[in-house]
Amino acid sequence: MTAVPAHRLSVAPMMDWTDRHCRAFHRVLTRRALLYTEMVTAPAVIHGDRERLLGFDPCEHPVALQLGGSEPAQLAEAARIGADMGYDEINLNVGCPSDRVQSGRFGACLMREPQLVAECMAAIREAVAVPATVKCRIGVDDQEPSESLFATVDASAAVGITTFIVHARKAWLKGLSPKENRDIPPLDYALVRRLKRERPELTVVINGGIASLDEAETHLDDADGVQLDGVMLGRVAYHEPALLGQVDRRLFGEAGSDIDPFSAIEAYKPYLTARLEEGIGLASMTRHMLGVMHGRPGARTFRRILTVEAIAPGAALEVVDRAMDAVREAEARRDSRADQAA
Template sequence: MGSSSYGHRLAIAPMMDWTDRHCRFFHRQFSQSTLLYTEMVVADAVIHGDRERLLGFGSVEHPVALQLGGSEPEKLAKAARIGANFGYDEINLNVGCPSDRVQSGTFGACLMKTPQLVADCVSAMKQAVAVPVTVKCRIGVDDQDPEEALAVIADAVFAAGTDALWVHARKAWLQGLSPRENRDIPPLDYDRVYRLKRAYPERFVGINGGIRSVEEVEAHLANVDGVMIGRAAYHEPVILAAVDSRIYGKADEPADLESVVHAMADYAAQHIASGGRLSQITRHMTGLFHGLPGARRYRQILATEATRPGAGPEVLLRAISAIDLSARDKAA
């Protein structure tokens, strides 16, 4: 595709309540190269809140991007600088989230209606940090014409210097649909994103929305520079096992599922020793053995035993004993 120096071919989408540091550590067990994202963090929270709790991450998570929510250039610049100082590899501006909380703050998908303000935010962030500044948007909101709306927002952010534009290939309906419905009901329009890429051959354009497999990733990469997977990677993380070899051309062996569980058990032991709870980690792991014999029992053990007070990493090891590991090669 284009000649942009921004080289991330696959990313895991920022997902509220899901892509926290424990989820990212888990996903990193399958792919060393995939770009990982935080949940969206509001700029005001970064500036005034508990930064270690909101922004802390482990070195194994690199490459990792911080997604910010906000609409005030000065605050976003300050939050971006804080994020860059924490060591994030990229700062991303959310121009796509349709939640009521985001709307009340006049940011997220609402910003599709104010492209010059988005450009001002990007420009301020670019001046504040040396790491890439990127944007994630929709193809339009409400009654906007996606042909015009996406072109206008792209013109604005590319002129402001954004290093990449990730496009969720659906409209967002701010009135009439819930955030959950906005993830499924508005129809996907991949061709609109492909046309945007053709209009900007030298800029990085990535695509997001409804992508469920490495095969689909490969097909999209014939038309755009990067692909972002969301819920599919969360519910069936094993699909990430082939990413480094097939998408990045690396010769690494696919992740061994038993080794992943042992790595997560060691990680859980450290987390618990520092005052955390096992369930904060295991809640991200219920889809690990999707489709394998014993997966239901594995999920039951995590759901019941991992949530008990004092639960330790031995629960994870007990859960894996329910799986027929002779079938694991079919998953990896």
């Protein structure tokens, strides 16, 4: 069977969410999806605590490092550091709309400077042997998306970049908060499909507003003669991570059963144990599990136990076991009622 590229399904870089503990949890749900770090600025990589900022567990592969910056030499140095630490891809953030990002002249505001983006990508590509990729918006503020997106992509493609993850929304840098920028600007999926139609040699991954695997599969079909190369999921993968347990079968064509939440948590326990022994607090890891029982009986109790009890000093795996038992007991009660009704 032909290998399916990891970009077919990836989990977006999300600040304060996709840290190493989150990625390790997502990995027990899917072996195949490509995982991304939170954005790390190039100066932080160069001058900061690299183990704290970039350290990751080997279980996370394939995993990509997302960098923020606009100075080519800095980005090249940061990319080399990331590649040396073992990351499978180096990605440049050309989409984040936060005030801090704007003041630093990186993120979404770089959509106004496609040649600078190309210079940055040329430097990164020259510095590392792993793939160098771009994650961008379709434009910012009053830009015409059909012009700004193609200008950004074409400039970087001219220096040898072949993979683009496109958040199919503009970013309004004036007047909208970062949170509002995730929802208010309208989605233009058709423009992303047009990019792939007119630049078929490029790898084009679509991102933004995709709320289920059904929607992901719809984006990946070629009903209109366009075959997108991948889908990137954001908030839904974080808030309802159980759906990742279906990814390997549904999107990568692997045989075998899906990974259910109980199996995933059991598989995550060795990671939890190892980190607890290093002095990492349980809550910093279990906070990424809160949505895994979404839609199941006992899910609210599961979240409450992990939220309240995991923060206690010395909290250990017994807290996780109690949370899982709450769901099992609620499901047993539901099944008992169903049997009696029958």
